[in-house]
Amino acid sequence: MMESRRAFGVGPAPAMAPHRHAWRRRGALALIFATLAAEPLPSAAAEITDQRGKSFVFDKPAERAVFLPMPAASTYVAINRSERGIAGMNAASAAAMRDGILGRLFPGYAKIATDITLGAGTAANVETILALKPDAVFQWATAGDDALTTLERTGLKVLGMRYGSQEDMAGYIAMMGQAAGQEQRASELVSRQAAQLSTMKAALADIPESQRPRVLYLGRASDAYRVAGPKTYNDFSIRLAGGANVAAETPPSATVTIEQILAWNPQVVLLGNFDTVMPADLYADPRWQGVEAVRSRRIYRMPLGGYRWDPPSQESALTWIWLAGLLHPDRAPGDLRSRMRSWYDFLYGHGLSDEEIDGILFARENRSSTGYDRFLAR
Template sequence: MDKRSVVAICVVIAVIAIVSTAINIDHSSKEIKNSDPSRNITDQEGRNITIPTNVTRVAALAGQAYEKLILLNQTDKMAVTISAWTNLPWSSKIAPQLKNIPIENDPNVEDLISKKVQVVFCLSYDGTKDKLNSSDIAVVVTQKNSGNPDNIDSFTKYVKQEIALYGEVMGPDAKETAEEWGAYFDQKVNYVTLRTKNLTDSQRPTVYYARGPDAITTQGKNSYTQFYVEMAGGRYVAKNTDKEGLQSVTMEQLLAWNPDVIFVGRVNSTDIITNDTRLSNIRAVRDKRVYLCPQGVAYWDYGAEGVLLMEYFAKTLHPELFQDLNMTNEVKDYYLRFYHYNLTDDETNRILQHLPPASY
């Protein structure tokens, strides 16, 4: 056999070896991938999402996602979150580990991969879903801006479904806590609505919610605040707005509504209403029925603590029906039950008065 033949045979052997190795590597990688079990869940948009069986690294990119993870005792699994909690000092008071979690309001795919994120919690309208669509990271929508429930029954199911979704993603312990929260929610809803369901329209004060940062920003039809007000025995004046969710109305519309009561949220005082001379003749201002909503680990208008907001609305709108409702006790019980934090009376009163922790 001449030298040229020997070289040809060696080349063939080398090629075969390389191809065989590549096949083995590919086969091994597939085995590794297949060995990572997965499961399917349905998010709040009704999408079927495949997630790992054991979720240990998540990105809490929905505004209130961090609150849900604190609620379910899953804070240690947050690989990244957004800055929403930094405006709510009770969040880091209750869960100090938040201070050690990277904050990224607009993380890119590569960054999330480098942090080994398995699941991203986001809103339907913040752009995150579309941006991550081509990645292997599971994107779970927790709240949507349109197509929301349009009656109290479907709303209560939707709210419980949101908490249950977080529980299902995060695993058995979280799922158990989510179920406990759902039972608690049902109990409080029944407690309030049994007393308000037979009120006539004339017995239900009209209510406007000034969401801040100004007087004309509100949450319109099919919003959480609409249903909490209605369950609490009020008539929500913005229930028939043209669109759902966060929006601005005109000053003329607010004056025409002339609400009996105004609740103010997400700002630190009622000044956006009471210091605006254009609103001085509104019934709520004349009758001094403008109230600053409490604020805790999250904004009460769209967080899990909204169940407490419903009770607060009920106590404020109908004190004669809820003489036995002690909001200090309700808040203390909630924080101990779900956050495992024993609030003092002073701390509880600060939450109810929309004040930060004394040490803040």
């Protein structure tokens, strides 16, 4: 921890013992000079450039950060291995912590302010955020200029995060690491994800289109059918895991009719974690009986761990392994349960039990779906 904070000049000064003899003084000076030669002098401040290209100077690691984007708070928890340092977060982030495992691992989350937005979404409640006296505010750089300038006019340091690609996520993880004084740990998280990405590509990239199952991701299904089109993270994950996104020609976020879904006739349906619908609901819905995914029982609720597994997060590498296991079980790289244990130890310093893994994977809700027994405890 202290090593990663040296860029801010907050590391301890080297202690110098009293000396009685000149040779001791010479030895101490030699040691100091050797140390200085081995590593750079700490600076008094750190400059952080956000994903808009705007730079900010921080005199010390942020001690009170506010996160408007929904996935961001849990990622910051993973980088810090603590909820301390978060002054405010999106209410949807708190809901994921409450409903998932993160709230049990870091119970202090319940004391973090969540009234930082104006209703649902990420529009800032400026008055509430100012009252929190944050050192840094994280907001989507892709939400339009007003989302950032409204806060910047108050003098706050607003770091813009880009959303959409794996490269965008790697960039904002690194930026969070800088703000927290945890550059090395953030870099390791990015490297681990990159290594898993390479493994996925090596195992699945050569699958021809004719052998890629038709996959539909539903961000909502209870009151409307909201799908994920091209250039979304869900589209990226589906293609990476060897699937074909049936909504590849819609806008990135689109609402479609049941008639369109019947025309697409997906072979696999993924239910997102921003809704309450479970596989049993669609299996029993008369409107869905003509869909191949219903007939073959290949509808799956996406897992909820330290964060929802459908958007990009610190756990996205696990999403890829999970999805590949459903689409191409004979080629999926790695055992999901063992990989979950390894990742949770790294991310949160926690050893997962079988019961916890089953809860994250919605084992009870997905148990009757084809092939899900491969993920269950034996």
